[in-house]
Amino acid sequence: AQSVTQLDxxxxxxxxxxVLLRCNYSSSYSPSLFWYVQHPNKGLQLLLKYxxxxxxxxxxxxxxxxxxxxxxxxxxxxPSAHMSDAAEYxxxxxxxxADGLTFGKGTHLIIQP
Amino acid sequence: xxxxxxxxxHKITKRGQNVTFRCDPISEHNRLYWYRQTLGQxxxxxxxxxxEAQLEKSRLLSNRFSAERxxxxxxxxxxxxxxxxxxxxxxxxxSLVGERETQxxxxxxxxxxx
Numbered sequence: 001a002q003s004v005t006q007l008d009x010x011x012x013x014x015x016x017x018x019v020l021l022r023c024n025y026s027s028s029y030s031p032s033l034f035w036y037v038q039h040p041n042k043g044l045q046l047l048l049k050y051x052x053x054x055x056x057x058x059x060x061x062x063x064x065x066x067x068x069x070x071x072x073x074x075x076x077x078x079p080s081a082h083m084s085d086a087a088e089y090x091x092x093x094x095x096x097x098a099d100g101l102t103f104g105k106g107t108h109l110i111i112q113p
Numbered sequence: 114x115x116x117x118x119x120x121x122x123h124k125i126t127k128r129g130q131n132v133t134f135r136c137d138p139i140s141e142h143n144r145l146y147w148y149r150q151t152l153g154q155x156x157x158x159x160x161x162x163x164x165e166a167q168l169e170k171s172r173l174l175s176n177r178f179s180a181e182r183x184x185x186x187x188x189x190x191x192x193x194x195x196x197x198x199x200x201x202x203x204x205x206x207x208s209l210v211g212e213r214e215t216q217x218x219x220x221x222x223x224x225x226x227x
Contacts (some may be wrong), residue, residue, distance in 0.1 A: 032214075042220065043220040044218040045218075090155050100148075100159075101146075101156070102158070105154055106153075106154070
Protein backbone atom coordinates (compact mmCIF):
# COMPACT_ATOMS: atom_id res chain seq x y z
CA ALA A 1 0.00 0.00 0.00
CA GLN A 2 1.13 3.53 -0.61
CA SER A 3 0.41 6.85 1.06
CA VAL A 4 1.36 10.49 0.79
CA THR A 5 1.67 13.13 3.50
CA GLN A 6 1.72 16.78 2.58
CA LEU A 7 3.23 18.45 5.58
CA ASP A 8 1.54 21.86 5.20
CA UNK A 9 -2.11 22.47 4.48
CA UNK A 10 -1.41 26.15 3.67
CA UNK A 11 1.74 27.96 2.55
CA UNK A 12 1.91 31.72 2.14
CA UNK A 13 4.80 33.46 0.38
CA UNK A 14 5.42 36.89 -1.08
CA UNK A 15 5.58 37.34 -4.84
CA UNK A 16 9.17 36.93 -6.05
CA UNK A 17 10.29 34.78 -3.09
CA UNK A 18 11.01 31.02 -3.17
CA VAL A 19 8.31 28.39 -2.81
CA LEU A 20 8.72 25.10 -0.92
CA LEU A 21 5.87 22.59 -0.69
CA ARG A 22 6.75 19.50 1.33
CA CYS A 23 5.73 15.92 0.63
CA ASN A 24 6.66 12.58 2.18
CA TYR A 25 5.59 9.28 0.69
CA SER A 26 5.32 5.66 1.67
CA SER A 27 5.29 2.86 -0.87
CA SER A 28 5.94 -0.87 -0.90
CA TYR A 29 7.06 -0.59 -4.51
CA SER A 30 9.48 1.58 -6.41
CA PRO A 31 7.08 4.47 -6.78
CA SER A 32 6.18 6.90 -9.48
CA LEU A 33 5.64 10.33 -7.95
CA PHE A 34 3.79 13.32 -9.32
CA TRP A 35 2.82 16.85 -8.47
CA TYR A 36 -0.48 18.12 -9.81
CA VAL A 37 -1.90 21.65 -9.52
CA GLN A 38 -5.57 22.59 -9.33
CA HIS A 39 -6.60 26.17 -9.99
CA PRO A 40 -10.09 27.25 -8.85
CA ASN A 41 -12.78 25.88 -11.15
CA LYS A 42 -10.20 24.20 -13.35
CA GLY A 43 -9.09 20.61 -13.79
CA LEU A 44 -6.01 18.99 -12.35
CA GLN A 45 -2.88 19.79 -14.34
CA LEU A 46 0.31 17.76 -14.22
CA LEU A 47 3.28 19.84 -13.04
CA LEU A 48 5.97 17.16 -13.09
CA LYS A 49 6.63 13.47 -12.55
CA TYR A 50 9.37 11.17 -11.25
CA UNK A 51 9.62 7.66 -12.72
CA UNK A 52 13.06 6.39 -11.57
CA UNK A 53 15.18 8.39 -14.00
CA UNK A 54 16.90 11.58 -12.78
CA UNK A 55 16.20 12.38 -9.13
CA UNK A 56 15.84 16.11 -9.86
CA UNK A 57 12.78 16.59 -11.98
CA UNK A 58 11.94 19.79 -13.82
CA UNK A 59 8.34 20.64 -14.56
CA UNK A 60 6.28 23.37 -16.09
CA UNK A 61 6.18 27.01 -15.00
CA UNK A 62 9.60 26.89 -13.33
CA UNK A 63 8.73 24.22 -10.75
CA UNK A 64 11.03 21.36 -9.88
CA UNK A 65 11.12 18.53 -7.35
CA UNK A 66 13.82 16.31 -5.94
CA UNK A 67 13.29 12.62 -5.15
CA UNK A 68 15.18 11.62 -1.99
CA UNK A 69 14.78 7.93 -1.30
CA UNK A 70 16.65 8.04 2.02
CA UNK A 71 14.22 10.67 3.30
CA UNK A 72 11.17 9.32 1.41
CA UNK A 73 10.53 12.89 0.29
CA UNK A 74 9.53 14.60 -2.94
CA UNK A 75 9.41 18.31 -2.14
CA UNK A 76 8.29 20.84 -4.76
CA UNK A 77 10.20 24.10 -5.21
CA UNK A 78 10.21 27.21 -7.33
CA PRO A 79 12.84 29.95 -7.09
CA SER A 80 10.48 32.89 -7.50
CA ALA A 81 6.73 32.85 -6.88
CA HIS A 82 4.29 34.51 -9.26
CA MET A 83 0.76 35.59 -8.48
CA SER A 84 -0.53 33.05 -11.01
CA ASP A 85 0.97 30.23 -8.89
CA ALA A 86 -1.79 30.63 -6.31
CA ALA A 87 -3.62 27.29 -6.35
CA GLU A 88 -4.01 23.92 -4.64
CA TYR A 89 -1.06 21.55 -5.09
CA UNK A 90 -1.28 17.78 -4.72
CA UNK A 91 1.56 15.34 -4.20
CA UNK A 92 0.65 11.97 -5.71
CA UNK A 93 2.10 8.47 -5.62
CA UNK A 94 1.51 5.50 -7.89
CA UNK A 95 2.96 2.11 -7.15
CA UNK A 96 1.68 -1.34 -7.96
CA UNK A 97 -1.70 -2.59 -6.83
CA ALA A 98 -4.76 -1.12 -8.46
CA ASP A 99 -2.84 1.43 -10.53
CA GLY A 100 -5.01 4.23 -9.24
CA LEU A 101 -3.19 7.29 -7.97
CA THR A 102 -3.01 8.06 -4.26
CA PHE A 103 -3.30 11.79 -3.57
CA GLY A 104 -2.19 13.80 -0.59
CA LYS A 105 -4.68 16.15 1.05
CA GLY A 106 -3.25 19.12 -0.80
CA THR A 107 -1.37 22.31 0.03
CA HIS A 108 -3.04 25.63 -0.60
CA LEU A 109 -0.44 28.07 -1.91
CA ILE A 110 -1.15 31.75 -1.25
CA ILE A 111 0.91 34.45 -2.95
CA GLN A 112 1.06 37.80 -1.21
CA PRO A 113 1.61 40.86 -3.42
CA UNK B 114 -9.71 20.37 -27.94
CA UNK B 115 -8.18 16.92 -27.54
CA UNK B 116 -8.21 16.68 -23.74
CA UNK B 117 -10.44 14.65 -21.45
CA UNK B 118 -14.01 15.92 -21.42
CA UNK B 119 -16.80 15.32 -18.92
CA UNK B 120 -20.50 15.92 -19.10
CA UNK B 121 -22.35 17.45 -17.39
CA UNK B 122 -20.09 19.90 -15.59
CA HIS B 123 -22.66 20.45 -12.86
CA LYS B 124 -25.56 18.34 -11.63
CA ILE B 125 -28.11 19.11 -8.94
CA THR B 126 -30.41 16.29 -7.93
CA LYS B 127 -32.74 15.31 -5.14
CA ARG B 128 -31.92 12.57 -2.67
CA GLY B 129 -32.99 9.17 -3.95
CA GLN B 130 -32.65 10.00 -7.65
CA ASN B 131 -30.22 8.24 -9.99
CA VAL B 132 -27.53 10.20 -11.81
CA THR B 133 -25.17 9.30 -14.66
CA PHE B 134 -21.99 11.07 -15.67
CA ARG B 135 -20.09 10.70 -18.90
CA CYS B 136 -16.35 10.85 -19.60
CA ASP B 137 -14.67 11.02 -23.00
CA PRO B 138 -10.96 10.22 -22.75
CA ILE B 139 -8.11 11.37 -24.95
CA SER B 140 -8.69 9.38 -28.12
CA GLU B 141 -5.59 7.19 -28.18
CA HIS B 142 -5.65 6.41 -24.44
CA ASN B 143 -6.57 2.87 -23.44
CA ARG B 144 -6.96 3.40 -19.68
CA LEU B 145 -9.72 5.40 -18.05
CA TYR B 146 -10.04 6.19 -14.33
CA TRP B 147 -12.74 7.60 -12.07
CA TYR B 148 -12.04 9.56 -8.88
CA ARG B 149 -14.13 11.40 -6.31
CA GLN B 150 -13.00 14.62 -4.66
CA THR B 151 -14.77 16.01 -1.61
CA LEU B 152 -14.29 19.52 -0.30
CA GLY B 153 -10.83 20.11 1.13
CA GLN B 154 -9.53 16.67 0.20
CA UNK B 155 -7.45 15.16 -2.55
CA UNK B 156 -9.12 12.98 -5.18
CA UNK B 157 -9.93 9.41 -4.14
CA UNK B 158 -9.56 6.57 -6.65
CA UNK B 159 -12.78 4.67 -7.43
CA UNK B 160 -12.28 2.39 -10.42
CA UNK B 161 -10.51 2.00 -13.73
CA UNK B 162 -10.78 0.37 -17.14
CA UNK B 163 -8.24 -0.90 -19.60
CA UNK B 164 -10.02 -0.81 -22.93
CA GLU B 165 -13.50 -2.17 -22.08
CA ALA B 166 -12.38 -4.32 -19.13
CA GLN B 167 -12.98 -2.99 -15.63
CA LEU B 168 -9.82 -4.12 -13.85
CA GLU B 169 -10.45 -2.68 -10.41
CA LYS B 170 -13.77 -1.93 -8.78
CA SER B 171 -13.25 -2.81 -5.14
CA ARG B 172 -12.73 0.87 -4.35
CA LEU B 173 -16.20 1.87 -5.49
CA LEU B 174 -17.83 3.41 -2.47
CA SER B 175 -20.89 1.23 -2.32
CA ASN B 176 -23.00 -1.03 -4.52
CA ARG B 177 -24.95 2.08 -5.52
CA PHE B 178 -21.97 3.08 -7.67
CA SER B 179 -21.29 1.44 -11.01
CA ALA B 180 -19.25 2.26 -14.09
CA GLU B 181 -19.17 1.05 -17.66
CA ARG B 182 -16.99 1.45 -20.71
CA UNK B 183 -18.85 -0.67 -23.25
CA UNK B 184 -16.76 -0.06 -26.36
CA UNK B 185 -13.49 0.91 -24.79
CA UNK B 186 -14.00 4.57 -25.60
CA UNK B 187 -16.23 6.77 -23.42
CA UNK B 188 -17.27 5.72 -19.93
CA UNK B 189 -20.25 6.36 -17.67
CA UNK B 190 -20.42 6.47 -13.89
CA UNK B 191 -23.85 5.91 -12.36
CA UNK B 192 -24.93 6.55 -8.80
CA UNK B 193 -28.25 5.03 -7.83
CA UNK B 194 -30.46 6.29 -5.00
CA UNK B 195 -28.26 9.30 -4.34
CA UNK B 196 -27.56 10.45 -0.80
CA UNK B 197 -26.44 13.85 0.46
CA UNK B 198 -23.04 12.36 1.22
CA UNK B 199 -22.54 11.71 -2.49
CA UNK B 200 -22.17 15.45 -3.08
CA UNK B 201 -18.66 15.86 -4.47
CA UNK B 202 -16.63 16.47 -7.61
CA UNK B 203 -16.33 13.38 -9.80
CA UNK B 204 -13.16 13.35 -11.89
CA UNK B 205 -12.21 11.27 -14.87
CA UNK B 206 -8.68 10.70 -16.11
CA UNK B 207 -7.17 8.81 -19.02
CA SER B 208 -3.74 7.42 -19.84
CA LEU B 209 -1.74 5.21 -22.14
CA VAL B 210 -0.64 2.08 -20.31
CA GLY B 211 3.11 1.77 -19.78
CA GLU B 212 5.91 2.14 -17.28
CA ARG B 213 5.88 5.92 -17.54
CA GLU B 214 2.11 6.15 -17.52
CA THR B 215 0.72 9.60 -16.79
CA GLN B 216 -2.93 10.31 -16.09
CA UNK B 217 -4.56 13.37 -17.62
CA UNK B 218 -7.65 14.70 -15.90
CA UNK B 219 -10.89 16.15 -17.14
CA UNK B 220 -12.58 19.22 -15.60
CA UNK B 221 -14.89 17.12 -13.43
CA UNK B 222 -18.61 16.91 -12.75
CA UNK B 223 -19.75 18.66 -9.60
CA UNK B 224 -22.69 16.85 -7.99
CA UNK B 225 -24.97 18.42 -5.40
CA UNK B 226 -27.55 16.19 -3.75
CA UNK B 227 -30.34 18.10 -2.00
